[in-house]
Amino acid sequence: MPAEKMAIAKALNSSLRRALEADPKVVVMGEDVGKLGGVFRITDGLQKDFGEDRVIDTPLAESGIIGTAIGLALRGYRPVTEIQFDGFVFPAYDQIVTQLAKMHARSLGTVKLPIVIRIPYGGGIGAVEHHSESPEALFAHVAGLKIVTPANPSDAYWMLQQAIECDDPVIFFEPKSRYWEKGEVDTASIPGPLHAAKVVRSGTDLTIAAYGPTVRTALAAADAAAEDGTSIEVVDLRSVSPIDFDTLQRSVEKTRRLVVAHEAPVFFGSGAEMAARITERCFYHLEAPVLRVGGFHAPYPPARLEEEYLPGLDRVLDSVDRALAY
Amino acid sequence: MTVESSTPAGGKKKAAASRPRKRAAARRPVRPKAEPAPEMVQLLTPEGERVEHPDYSLDIGHEEIRGLYRDMVLTRRFDAEATALQRQGELGLWPSLLGQEAAQIGSGRALRHDDYVFPTYREHGVAWCRGVDPALLLGMFRGVNHGGWDPTGNNFHLYTIVIGSQALHATGYAMGARMDGADIAVLAYFGDGASSQGDVAEAFTFAAVYQAPVVFFCQNNQWAISEPIERQTRVPLYQRAAGYGFPGVRVDGNDVLAVLAVTRAAAEHARTGQGPILVEAFTYRMGAHTTSDDPTRYRRKEDLEAWEAKDPILRLRRLMERENAADDAFFADLDAESDALAKRVREAIRTMPDPEAMAIFENVYADGHPLVDEERAQFAGYLASFADQHEEN
Numbered sequence: 195m196p197a198e199k200m201a202i203a204k205a206l207n208s209s210l211r212r213a214l215e216a217d218p219k220v221v222v223m224g225e226d227v228g229k230l231g232g233v234f235r236i237t238d239g240l241q242k243d244f245g246e247d248r249v250i251d252t253p254l255a256e257s258g259i260i261g262t263a264i265g266l267a268l269r270g271y272r273p274v275t276e277i278q279f280d281g282f283v284f285p286a287y288d289q290i291v292t293q294l295a296k297m298h299a300r301s302l303g304t305v306k307l308p309i310v311i312r313i314p315y316g317g318g319i320g321a322v323e324h325h326s327e328s329p330e331a332l333f334a335h336v337a338g339l340k341i342v343t344p345a346n347p348s349d350a351y352w353m354l355q356q357a358i359e360c361d362d363p364v365i366f367f368e369p370k371s372r373y374w375e376k377g378e379v380d381t382a383s384i385p386g387p388l389h390a391a392k393v394v395r396s397g398t399d400l401t402i403a404a405y406g407p408t409v410r411t412a413l414a415a416a417d418a419a420a421e422d423g424t425s426i427e428v429v430d431l432r433s434v435s436p437i438d439f440d441t442l443q444r445s446v447e448k449t450r451r452l453v454v455a456h457e458a459p460v461f462f463g464s465g466a467e468m469a470a471r472i473t474e475r476c477f478y479h480l481e482a483p484v485l486r487v488g489g490f491h492a493p494y495p496p497a498r499l500e501e502e503y504l505p506g507l508d509r510v511l512d513s514v515d516r517a518l519a520y
Numbered sequence: 521m522t523v524e525s526s527t528p529a530g531g532k533k534k535a536a537a538s539r540p541r542k543r544a545a546a547r548r549p550v551r552p553k554a555e556p557a558p559e560m561v562q563l564l565t566p567e568g569e570r571v572e573h574p575d576y577s578l579d580i581g582h583e584e585i586r587g588l589y590r591d592m593v594l595t596r597r598f599d600a601e602a603t604a605l606q607r608q609g610e611l612g613l614w615p616s617l618l619g620q621e622a623a624q625i626g627s628g629r630a631l632r633h634d635d636y637v638f639p640t641y642r643e644h645g646v647a648w649c650r651g652v653d654p655a656l657l658l659g660m661f662r663g664v665n666h667g668g669w670d671p672t673g674n675n676f677h678l679y680t681i682v683i684g685s686q687a688l689h690a691t692g693y694a695m696g697a698r699m700d701g702a703d704i705a706v707l708a709y710f711g712d713g714a715s716s717q718g719d720v721a722e723a724f725t726f727a728a729v730y731q732a733p734v735v736f737f738c739q740n741n742q743w744a745i746s747e748p749i750e751r752q753t754r755v756p757l758y759q760r761a762a763g764y765g766f767p768g769v770r771v772d773g774n775d776v777l778a779v780l781a782v783t784r785a786a787a788e789h790a791r792t793g794q795g796p797i798l799v800e801a802f803t804y805r806m807g808a809h810t811t812s813d814d815p816t817r818y819r820r821k822e823d824l825e826a827w828e829a830k831d832p833i834l835r836l837r838r839l840m841e842r843e844n845a846a847d848d849a850f851f852a853d854l855d856a857e858s859d860a861l862a863k864r865v866r867e868a869i870r871t872m873p874d875p876e877a878m879a880i881f882e883n884v885y886a887d888g889h890p891l892v893d894e895e896r897a898q899f900a901g902y903l904a905s906f907a908d909q910h911e912e913n
Contacts, residue, residue, distance in 0.1 A: 247699050253729055258688055258722035265692020268677070269700070289719070292682045293689070300666040300678055303883035337884050337892070361886035389890075436890045 197380040203373040205347040206236045206312075208381070209354040210274065214244050217272060220358060223250040224259060224276030224312075233278055234314055234373055256286035263309050264293055272308045274358055280315040280367075281324025287332075294363045295338030306361045310354070315343075316407045316457045317504055318371035320497040327494050328406075328458035333365050334435040334467075340389070341435040343367035345409035347377040348385060349432060356388040367434075369407035391438035393445060397427035400451040400517055403442060403468060405431040408455040408505060415510040424518065434464050442468065443475045450481040451517045455505050459489040482520035487513040559756065560802055561782050562772040566830045568838020570777075578781040582845040588629060588776050589840060590854055592621040592833050595645040597858040598654045601865050602644075602661070606811040610869050611661045615642045619774070619806030622832030623739045625649060626779025627707070627801070630787055633675065636697075637707045638690040641679040642739075646709065650676040654861070655868035664875055684710055684717030687736065691723045694732035694790070705787035706734050713744025715760070716752045724764040724796070733790035735783065736761075736798040739773060741805035746818040758800035766796045773803030774832040804830070877903060 200208070213220045222237055222244075228251035231238030241249035252259050256277055263273035277283045283290075290311070297307055317326030333339050340362050344350040350368070357364040386392070394409065395416050404412040409430045416426035429445050431437060446452045452472055454465035465486035472484055487505045495503050561573050599617050606614040617624060620642070628649025631637070639646055647657055651674045659668035660679065667678035680686040690708035697704050714720050715738060727734045738757055742749050753760075761768030767789070771782040779801055786797045804827040808815050815824075840846050881896040 253722070253725050255722040255725065257719055258691075258726050261685065261688025261719060261722065262692030262695060262726050265689040265694070266696045267692075268671075268689065269693045269696030271696050285718075288682065289685060289688065293680075293685050296666075297678075298886055299883045301671060301883075302665060302668070303886070304670040304672065306886045308886075337889075340885070340889070362889075439890075 197378040199376055200347050200379055201374045201376045202344070202347045202350045202368070203234060203236055205351040205379050206354055206368065207238055207240070208379075209351045210237060210240060211243075212381075213274065213355060213358045214240065214248055217358075219270060220272045220274060221248050221250060221266065222274045222276070223252050223263060225252055225254055225278050227251060227276050232276060234370065236312070236314075236368075236373075237276070256282055256284075257289050260286040260289040260294060260309075260311065264289065264297065264307060267307045267309050268305055272310075272358060274310045274312065277311060277313045279321075279325045280313055280327040280329055283311075283313055283329060286311075290333070290339070290363075290365075291336050295336045298362070299338060307363050308358075308361050309363045310357045310360075311363070311365045312354075313365060313367050314370035314373075315367045316369050316371055317494065317500045318407065320500070322497070323494070326497075326500065328367075328456065328489065330365075330367055330434050330456075331458055331463050334464060338363065339435060340364045340433070341367065342388060342433045343369065343406040344432065345369060345372065345404075345406055345430050347375070348379045349430075351379045351381065352385055353388055353432065356384075360388065367406060371407050372410065375410070389433040389436050389438060391429050391431045391433070391441040393427060393441070394430045395426070395428040397425040397449060399425045399449055400453065400514055401427045401429055401442070401445045401449045402453050402455055402510065402514070403429045403431055403465075404455045405434060407457055408510075411505065411507060411510055412455055414507050415514060418507065418511060419514055424514070426514065437464070437468065437471075439468075439471055439475065442472060446472055446476045447479045450479050451520075452480075452484045453510070453513045453517055454484065454486045454488075455510050455513070456486075456488045457504055459491055460486045461491045463488055482517045485513045485517050560770045560772050561778045562775050563778040563781060564772075564775045564835055564839060566774075566835050568835050568840075568842055570839065573778070573781075576778065576781040576785065578777050580777065580780075582840075582843065585836065585840060585845050586850060588625055588780070589833070589836050589846070590857075591625040591629065591645070591648060592776065592836065593854055594858055594861055595621050595625060595648050596833060597862055598648070598865060599644055601862040602658060603807075603811060605658070605866065605869055606661070611658060611811075612663050613661050613810050613812060615810045616807035617642050617644050619804045619827065619832070620739055620741055620801075621645055622776035622836075623773035623779055623801035623803045626776040627737055627783040627799075630780050630783035631705070631707065632787075634702075635705045635707060635787060636675045636677070636690075636693055637709070638677045638686040638693070639679055639709045640683075640686065640711060640714070641681050642711075643679070643709050646707075647676055650674040652676050655865050655872075658865070658869050659872065662869060662872060664872055684714035684719040684723075686710070687714070687717075687720045687723035688726070691727045691732050691734050691796075694727065694734040694796075695730050698730065698732055698793075703791045704733065705790035706732070707787075708734055708736050710736070710738055711744065712738065712740040712742065712749050712752050712757060713747070714738075715757050724761070724766075724798075727796035728764045728766050731793070731795035733793070734796040735786045735790050736796060737783070737786075738798065738800045739803055740800050741773075741803050743805050743809065743815075743819070745809040745813060746815075748819075756800070758798055761796075761798035764796075766798065768798035768800065770800045770802055773801030774827075774830045774835065776832060776836055803832075806831075
């Protein structure tokens with residue numbers, strides 16, 4: 195089957211369709227996922243083809259969505275839930291942290307919770323408050339959860355397949371500002387393991403680690419730096435829990451410098467964990483401290499200020515310059 | 521789902537057209553009681569006298585009564601033994617069910633094996649009815665695990681400590697059962713305190729909207745640690761169901777016969793596709809919230825004494841004596857059986873091994889996680905370093 199060009203949104207839709215076709219125990223559930231097809235149309239047309247019991251419009255209650263998904267999983271289902279926006283996940287935070295993450299361990303391994311929580315996340319779409327956040331670190335801190343985030347249509351398609359097949363709860367962060375970016379998707383062959391990072395651009399002078407929406411920014415920074423004669427390697431982490439530190443370590447041992455770029459606030463963000471671990475693993479290779487570029491320790495700002503808040507091309511390049519100056 | 525109002529005179533034609541859709545509602549075996557009709561279903565008075573109720577009858581023989589009595593006595597004995605074990609330092613904590621035996625045994629014995637139960641952390645009597653080994657309940661309170669039984673073995677989920685969370689799990693399970701076409705009831709146990717939790721409200725909403733076969737079984741034991749029921753609600757809890765569009769009923773939670781009859785009807789309501797139902801078992805927590813609690817700080821002795829007069833076991837004993845339902849040998853045998861159960865539980869807890877240190881890393885994930893593997897290996901190496909030191913010494 196030849197590769198097909200499609201947007202991330204379409205890739206996610208196709209992937210959900212494939213999962214619904216392959217396994218009668220897969221159910222899609224969330225607010226407005228049925229007739230409307232989701233506010234981003236990721237579930238477009240699925241309820242029409244699979245019915246109201248497989249593609250479930252839920253009451254407007256996030257804790258209820260995750261709590262009932264847990265019950266469905268205990269009954270043998272594989273729920274793929276949708277939280278409409280990043281900032282709306284918090285009513286479900288209790289169910290995710292106290293129940294979903296811990297129930298497998300609590301049961302001494304006797305029950306499994308194969309639940310996917312899809313969350314459109316990140317900024318850059320000019321939205322109102324609570325529609326632009328990046329809460330991945332708040333979940334990565336919790337044992338029992340896995341956290342992944344694709345940056346291109348092929349990964350969107352395949353990582354969602356793999357997340358649904360996984361017997362653990364997976365939080366699937368979708369970079370909403372990239373939903374309409376197109377790329378090749380080969381629906382015939384799996385590109386690689388779910389939690390493996392990928393070197394998406396090879397370089398020699400510095401590594402930028404990015405995931406989700408910042409991968410494209412990192413690639414743009416690498417292009418710009420190349421014009422100044424700087425060779426940047428870009429690692430798309432793809433997974434925030436677990437993090438593929440082996441791939442990151444190999445890259446940093448080669449380039450000796452690391453900048454981590456994420457939209458989430460830098461303070462206690464995933465970049466802090468990478469800085470600590472890479473410093474430990476690559477102490478004698480590093481030419482500069484690991485630097486982080488991301489959101490500030492402030493509420494996500496009104497849309498007119500989000501370009502200042504987000505780690506865009508210029509701020510990423512500024513961090514690159516600072517790392518190279520050591 | 522809302523219950524449609526009755527058709528006014530002259531509107532017969534319309535009513536006939538919509539009758540098929542309303543049939544299920546009309547045939548409900550349990551319906552919300554409107555004031556001032558008898559608010560609480562009771563089939564056995566505190567004096568041990570059987571009374572009739574217009575909606576609930578119970579055809580029960582002496583053998584079955586003896587069975588209920590035995591269940592309640594053994595559960596209370598197990599519970600007392602666990603409290604004693606906590607006092608002796610064998611358990612870190614114990615939440616006693618003292619006073620709630622009828623609510624738990626009556627509801628537990630109303631269920632079929634293929635029904636599914638989601639308990640709080642106090643459903644020791646229900647666990648007994650489901651066939652969970654009492655000794656296994658103690659593991660989490662001793663601190664050797666967070667739940668030591670396979671929930672699928674007896675269709676009895678693990679104890680849930682976060683208040684009200686399990687109401688949603690029960691509802692989701694019931695939604696799945698409905699989609700599977702299974703004719704089972706799913707029991708969601710919770711208390712009066714949990715009735716204030718958002719998760720319980722959301723569970724009511726989801727269950728009503730999807731007509732999930734859930735029996736919400738609320739043991740209103742009047743106390744959420746130190747807070748009385750007045751701090752949770754201004755209306756009787758069973759009446760809340762009406763606002764969600766499903767029936768609610770209050771039953772005398774210290775009357776094992778009434779609880780059995782009402783829960784049987786409620787489970788049948790759920791199994792037959794009529795959607796959720798709320799049962800409020802009106803009872804009393806005669807003991808402390810847990811062994812760490814001191815109820816003398818917040819409740820009056822007279823209140824406790826008034827409820828002791830309504831003791832669920834005493835009341836059934838009075839009936840049995842009244843009806844000659846058991847001979848002396850039965851009670852003597854039961855005493856011996858109670859002692860044997862207590863002894864077995866005591867021995868089980870004292871010989872319960874502590875988990876190995878490396879158990880910390882077990883079952884964190886079903887499909888594994890490299891960080892867990894890394895930390896397991898590091899910690900194993902750290903522990904092994906002490907072994908080396910011992911050898912050197």
